[in-house]
């Protein structure tokens with residue numbers, strides 16, 4: 352049983368900040384993730400829901416966090432799996448309600464079987480459910496079906512979602528959260544360095560994945576998203592995941608791999624030549640992406656709008672694509688009025704996202720979001736990750752022969768502070784000179 356990563360008082364502070372913004376006629380219901388079947392009777396490794404981790408650090412499945420306002424104060428409850436010798440012999444020890452009450456930041460704890468009655472009771476006393484739906488159908492059904500014998504007590508239109516409040520709280524990390532995110536960035540940085548050191552021409556993508564993920568496990572961590580290891584042309588596939596090919600001499604490998612520590616993610620991408628030497632053409636694209644990434648990081652200033660880093664990286668890429676003769680137009684045409692010019696033919700994704708308990712963390716600014724994203728504030732952690740991709744098989748845009756098959760992304764994790772950006776993943780080298788001196792060193 353792992354100890355909680357934060358003092359009980361830190362969780363209590365989060366609960367207080369959250370509940371002080373909730374209407375007092377609410378019953379807050381935050382189900383944990385259910386276990387998911389992988390095949391027949393085996394399951395995927397369990398990962399608790401990030402909202403539950405945030406509010407109380409509970410990591411066992413079949414559990415629900417609730418809060419109701421009673422006798423002038425909020426009372427938090429955790430419904431958990433009861434102790435059960437037979438199940439514990441097969442599946443591992445359980446904490447149980449008594450253990451939960453003693454060691455977790457909640458007022459009371461009960462067996463999960465009691466959750467239905469507790470929720471229906473609160474609703475029948477007039478509390479409106481504020482629930483994160485879609486996490487656990489069994490809990491959604493309690494709220495949606497209510498008690499068929501008594502008829503509905505709450506209009507479905509009265510059901511609220513607590514995420515608006517929680518999401519914006521989660522965007523600002525405390526000192527202790529930043530400490531943990533720094534650990535996650537350090538472990539992932541070392542994993543990338545180890546993989547660079549052991550890379551050689553014709554290495555399998557899966558072998559690089561094994562070095563990276565072996566280091567995560569060795570460091571009491573685990574991946575925060577499936578590792579992307581794309582050699583050669585596979586580096587141009589944004590969500591490449593099979594990691595199943597060998598990487599030819601002269602090719603680059605793009606590795607997008609991060610880990611999580613107590614649920615907090617790191618998310619790092621580096622691209623290096625398997626031979627240890629960039630070709631001239633690879634250098635030209637690499638240096639352009641690196642310049643765009645550094646410009647994106649420099650734009651991570653407290654008070655700046657979310658789009659600042661995307662604007663900064665995009666301007667560098669558009670200018671560079673014109674200078675390299677890849678785009679035959681002016682810089683401003685390449686960029687486009689709304690950052691929608693032809694530079695997007697080769698840079699198709701956003702420049703970054705918030706990072707935290709989820710790798711694409713809550714609070715806006717996610718890739719693909721239509722909203723403008725949050726203003727950057729001290730305590731936010733974001734990624735900066737421009738890239739350029741020249742898939743040789745594309746026939747919808749021109750792919751210059753010199754660069755055909757090259758895919759390069761560079762991604763760092765950046766803490767916003769009043770004094771400027773701090774790169775949490777600065778332990779992961781990214782200049783050509785450093786990378787060339789590391790690759791293949793301990794093959």
Ligand code: GLY
Nearest residue numbers: 576607618736762
């Ligand atoms: N690894 C996913 C991303 O960079 O957003």
Ligand code: MN
Nearest residue numbers: 607618619762
């Ligand atoms: Mn990434």
Ligand code: MN
Nearest residue numbers: 618734736762
């Ligand atoms: Mn990312």
